[in-house]
Amino acid sequence: MMTNLYFVRHAHSVYSPDERNRPLSERGHQDAARVAELLEPEYIHVLISSPYKRAVQTIEGLAERIGAGIILEEDFRERLLSEHPVDDFEHAVAKVWEDSSFAWEGGESNQAAQSRGVRALERVLEQYKGNNIAIGTHGNIMVLIMSHFDPRFDFSFWRQLDMPDIYKLSFSDQDLVEVQRIWN
Template structure:
């Protein structure tokens, strides 16, 4: 079995610079929790989107296990539109309703899913039999998961936490099991 731990990044400070957005204070605390949850999973390989918030979410684990992080461009978040959208809810709903639709300069769900699944298959092939943590983003993460299980859809995406962790267990390239690893601690645990 090959186990992939898809890690949606923790909360970040908004900036129009998608690649260099950093984690917020809350995001940094949650990233420490990600490290605590993943350390007992015996992760062998860390891969991440090139976006800073995804890297920062798993870099504590990299430090803890003494491993570098492999950057995979194709795990980056979808480009919704070339220009900022006026109504995010309407814009994101439209691309989920019509998988082939793309806003001007943006990516359709089909394009994002294809890109993400191809990257995932490369990771499965290259690191077969290992436990791999992948720092990524909500939309692409769910689109990848949706490729293997259509029940994991827009409604599922809307219920994700930030961060969130799902363990996908594969036998070769066949998905055998999905398990949620993330559990937000109660406020009194902070």
């Protein structure tokens, strides 16, 4: 019995230092409508999201279309890169991908963030076995989780993601069988 997870990287958002409440931009709302169109035919049974507003807003349209609520899962939130804003975001992210145990002051290492995300994913696989599940999340944590199962999902893969982006991960129990990109 296959379980299909549809990781939905959030759509474009309006920048704000308030990570939790940063909303989608106008373009982001338009793309979120496209996310709903693409995922409605996938027979999604369960919707789960990071508690961050932009992740929730990206899958809200799908929730409305299928008449389902969205379960918030704190552990699908984006990785905390640093306690304070960084001067060079690209450099800061590259550094944590180069050394998986490295963390900027007050931030999470790749190891810590990946461990958190994988634990959440394993709970979802166990609780919703055999279902199709959409998960509203963020690029870095999504790729960290994916890289746990397959190392080809790395920093360079993260850099080429779209916003939004959708990847279908098919599991047999806890084993990843196939990954397919849905967003086009």
